[in-house]
Amino acid sequence: MTEPPSLHRSRSIRPVEDGVRVLLLACAVLSVVTTAAIVVVLTTEAASFFQTVSPTEFLFGTRWAPLLEPTSYGVLPLVCGTMLIVAGTAVVALPIGLGSAIYLSEYASARSRSIIKPILEILAGIPTVVYGYFALTFLTPAIRNFVQAEVFNALSASIVVGVMVLPMVASLCDDALRAVPQSLRQGAYALGATRSEVTTRVVVPAALSGILASFILALSRAIGETMAVTLAAGATPNLTVNPLESIQTMTAFIAQVSTGDADEDRIGKTIFAVAALLFTITLTMNLISHRIMKRFREVYE
Amino acid sequence: MSEVALVEHRADPPRVPDAAWTGEPSGNLLRRHLRAAIFHRLCQGATFVGVAFLAVLLVQVVIEGWSFLDLDLLTSLPSRKADKMGIKASVVGTLWVISFTALFSVPIGIAAAVYLEEYARKGRLSTIIQVNISNLAGVPSIVYGILGLVVFVRALQMGHSILAGAFTLSLLILPVIIIASREAIRAVPSSVRLAAFALGATRWQTVRSHVLPAALPGILTGVILAVSRAIGEAAPLIILGVPIYHSMIPSAPTDDFTVLPLQIYEMAKRPQAEFHQVAAAAIVVLLTVLLLMNATAILIRHRWERRVI
Numbered sequence: 001m002t003e004p005p006s007l008h009r010s011r012s013i014r015p016v017e018d019g020v021r022v023l024l025l026a027c028a029v030l031s032v033v034t035t036a037a038i039v040v041v042l043t044t045e046a047a048s049f050f051q052t053v054s055p056t057e058f059l060f061g062t063r064w065a066p067l068l069e070p071t072s073y074g075v076l077p078l079v080c081g082t083m084l085i086v087a088g089t090a091v092v093a094l095p096i097g098l099g100s101a102i103y104l105s106e107y108a109s110a111r112s113r114s115i116i117k118p119i120l121e122i123l124a125g126i127p128t129v130v131y132g133y134f135a136l137t138f139l140t141p142a143i144r145n146f147v148q149a150e151v152f153n154a155l156s157a158s159i160v161v162g163v164m165v166l167p168m169v170a171s172l173c174d175d176a177l178r179a180v181p182q183s184l185r186q187g188a189y190a191l192g193a194t195r196s197e198v199t200t201r202v203v204v205p206a207a208l209s210g211i212l213a214s215f216i217l218a219l220s221r222a223i224g225e226t227m228a229v230t231l232a233a234g235a236t237p238n239l240t241v242n243p244l245e246s247i248q249t250m251t252a253f254i255a256q257v258s259t260g261d262a263d264e265d266r267i268g269k270t271i272f273a274v275a276a277l278l279f280t281i282t283l284t285m286n287l288i289s290h291r292i293m294k295r296f297r298e299v300y301e
Numbered sequence: 302m303s304e305v306a307l308v309e310h311r312a313d314p315p316r317v318p319d320a321a322w323t324g325e326p327s328g329n330l331l332r333r334h335l336r337a338a339i340f341h342r343l344c345q346g347a348t349f350v351g352v353a354f355l356a357v358l359l360v361q362v363v364i365e366g367w368s369f370l371d372l373d374l375l376t377s378l379p380s381r382k383a384d385k386m387g388i389k390a391s392v393v394g395t396l397w398v399i400s401f402t403a404l405f406s407v408p409i410g411i412a413a414a415v416y417l418e419e420y421a422r423k424g425r426l427s428t429i430i431q432v433n434i435s436n437l438a439g440v441p442s443i444v445y446g447i448l449g450l451v452v453f454v455r456a457l458q459m460g461h462s463i464l465a466g467a468f469t470l471s472l473l474i475l476p477v478i479i480i481a482s483r484e485a486i487r488a489v490p491s492s493v494r495l496a497a498f499a500l501g502a503t504r505w506q507t508v509r510s511h512v513l514p515a516a517l518p519g520i521l522t523g524v525i526l527a528v529s530r531a532i533g534e535a536a537p538l539i540i541l542g543v544p545i546y547h548s549m550i551p552s553a554p555t556d557d558f559t560v561l562p563l564q565i566y567e568m569a570k571r572p573q574a575e576f577h578q579v580a581a582a583a584i585v586v587l588l589t590v591l592l593l594m595n596a597t598a599i600l601i602r603h604r605w606e607r608r609v610i
Contacts, residue, residue: 097347100347
C-alpha cells in the first residue's frame, strides 16, 4: 500500500470504473478482430484454392471459365472488366466531382451550399441496387437509342457507379479546398488574378494532395461496387476495352456464384481467391489515399 | 510613413509598362474575364449534373412504379404473377434484420468511440485501432459478406438466418458509427469534462452524464445514416446465401429471410417489363423510408450545429 488513498479509489466506484473501461476497450478492439478475421479467412480459403490452381495461372491467365469445361482460372478478364468500370467511373465522377467541389467551396453562397450539400448526401444514400435498376431500365435503353450496345454493357454501369461515388469526391475535395488558407486566395487576388485563375492556379494546386486522395478513395469504392455492376454490366468474363460490350467484374462474379447460378462445390473456392485479390487491391488504394491525406493534413494544420 | 513607402515603391522600375494601360480593358484582360466566366459556369454545371441525375432517377422510378403503388403491394407475398406481386415478406425481413443490426452495432460502435476519445492514451494500441477503423470503412461490402459466410453461416452454423445477416451488417456499419460518434464526442467542449472532474465525478460518470448527452444529436445523426446504409445493402447478404426470392414471413431470429433490396434485385433481373414496374414501386417504398431517415438526420444535425456553435 504505497499509493495514498484517494476519494475516487473508494470501493464503491472503482470496480464500476474498471469494468466500464474494459468493456469499452473490448468494443474498440472488436474492429481489430474484424480486420484480423477478414485477413485470416481470405488467406486460408485462398490458400486452399491455390493448391489446385497455380497463382501464376490465376493472376496472368487470360481466360476465366470456372463454370465451363475445360475449366480455366485466369482472372485477367475479371480484372479487365473491373478496370473498365473504374475507367468509366473516373471519366464521370472525377471531373464532375471536382467541379462541384470547386463550385461549392469557391463560388456558391452559404445558402446554395446548404441546399446542394444535402442533395448530394441523398445521392450518396441511394442503395446501389437502385442505381443498378436505373442503369438497366433507363440508361441502357437510352444508350441503345444512339449506339449499338449490348443489353448488358459496361458503359451504363460505369455511368451510375460514377454518379454513386460523385458525392464522395465532391465532399472530400470540398474539404480539401476549404482547408486552403484564405491568405493564399487573397494574395492571388491582390496580384490581380481572376477568380478562375485563383482557383486553378493557387487553390487547386494547394489542395492537390487532398484531391488526389479523394480520387483514389472513390476509384477504390468503384472497384468494390457490386449490385449496380451485377445488374447492369452483365456476367460475361470478357477481355475487352469496349464499354458497349457485356463484361463481368470481380465483384459481379462473386455475387453470381453466391446467387446459386453455379454449382457451388466445384467453384466455391474461386470466390475466395477473387475476393482476396479484390481486398488486396482496395486495401492498397485506401492505404495510399490515407498516406496522401495525412501528408496534406500536416501541411495546413 | 506611407508616403515613404510609396516613394520607395516608385523607385522600383514598374514591371508592367504603364504605357500599355489605356483605361480600357485590353484584349488579354477580356480573354481572362471570359475564361473566368466560362469556368464559373462549368463548375456550376458540374454541380447541376448530380442534382439533375437525382431528379431524373426519382421521377423515373415514381412514373414506372406508379400503377403498382398501392396497399396491396405492402400486404401481399411475392408471386409468380406481376399483378399479385407483393413485398410484405421482404419488408418484414428488412425490419427484423435491421432491428438486430442496430441492436448490435449501435451500443458497440458508441462504446468504441467513447473508448477512443475519452479513455485511450495516445499510444500504439490506439493508433492501430484508429488506422484499422479507417481502413475497415473502405473495405468493399462484399468482403464483409465473405467474412460472414465463413464465420457466421458456416463456422458458427447460423445458416443464412436473420442473426447471421444482422451480425454481418453490424460489422459492416460499425466503422461508420464509430467515426461519426467520435466526431460528435470530440465536438463536446473540454470545459464540460473539466467542470465534471472538478466536482469530483469519475471518468465514467462524466462520460455518462455529461459528454454523451451533449454529443447525442451528433451520434444520432451518424447512427441514422449508418443504419440507412444497412437498409439499402444487398451485396453482403447475397454472399451469405440469403435467398433473393423468399415468400415466407420470418417470425424468429433464426428464420430464413430476404430483404427489400434483394427482392428489388430479383425483380429487376427478370426480363418482363411488368416486374420492372413492381421493382420500381418497391424502390419508391425503399427510397421513401431512406429519404425520411436522411431528412431526420439532416434536421437533427442542423439544429445541433446551431446550438453548439
